[in-house]
Amino acid sequence: MNPEGPTSERNLETVKATLDNARADYRDELDRTTALDSKLTNLAGFAGVSLSISGSVGSSVVLAGHLSLGFTIAVGACLATAVVFLLATVIACFIWLAPQNYPGLAERGSRGRLDEDRLSQDPSEALVNLAATYYLELLPKYRAINLEKANDLRRAYVLVSVGFSAIALALVVAVVGAVV
Numbered sequence: 171m172n173p174e175g176p177t178s179e180r181n182l183e184t185v186k187a188t189l190d191n192a193r194a195d196y197r198d199e200l201d202r203t204t205a206l207d208s209k210l211t212n213l214a215g216f217a218g219v220s221l222s223i224s225g226s227v228g229s230s231v232v233l234a235g236h237l238s239l240g241f242t243i244a245v246g247a248c249l250a251t252a253v254v255f256l257l258a259t260v261i262a263c264f265i266w267l268a269p270q271n272y273p274g275l276a277e278r279g280s281r282g283r284l285d286e287d288r289l290s291q292d293p294s295e296a297l298v299n300l301a302a303t304y305y306l307e308l309l310p311k312y313r314a315i316n317l318e319k320a321n322d323l324r325r326a327y328v329l330v331s332v333g334f335s336a337i338a339l340a341l342v343v344a345v346v347g348a349v350v
Contacts, residue, residue, distance in 0.1 A: 186297060188301045189301040195304070195305075203316055206316060206319040206323055210319070214259065217330050218260050225249075228245070241344070241350070244347070245347065248343055254333075256330065259326055263326050
């Protein structure tokens with residue numbers, strides 16, 4: 171859409187529909203941000219609970235003394251690795267959930283919308299300018315933020331996966347050590 175195009179050729183209903191679509195796209199991107207933040211929050215909580223459980227269960231297995239020294243060291247090393255990666259998941263999620271500098275309508279922009287010249291514009295021209303603000307300024311910024319958040323979430327899943335793999339390995343080592 172060319173916001174500087176001639177207003178005489180614009181259909182007001184089409185321009186209104188374009189603005190409605192721009193606002194809907196913007197809301198969709200905000201919803202995506204909320205969903206990504208929710209996933210990071212849930213993952214941080216899940217990793218934190220897993221960290222707590224694996225620490226208490228693991229320490230009881232190690233301190234029970236039923237395993238030989240070699241297996242006890244191996245189980246301890248696996249659990250230590252799990253703790254490091256699960257703690258890294260929690261810390262990373264908290265960092266990635268920290269408030270961002272989200273784009274929005276600045277006070278200057280709000281005041282500009284009430285300027286007498288703006289208010290006397292042809293309605294289709296004003297609506298085109300609003301749609302252009304959404305499509306050309308706000309949406310690209312939010313999409314970039316959400317792409318970064320999605321990549322952060324992917325990294326958090328990798329961290330928690332390594333942590334859980336270390337817990338699984340500790341269980342295998344403990345079972346083998348109990349049998350040997």
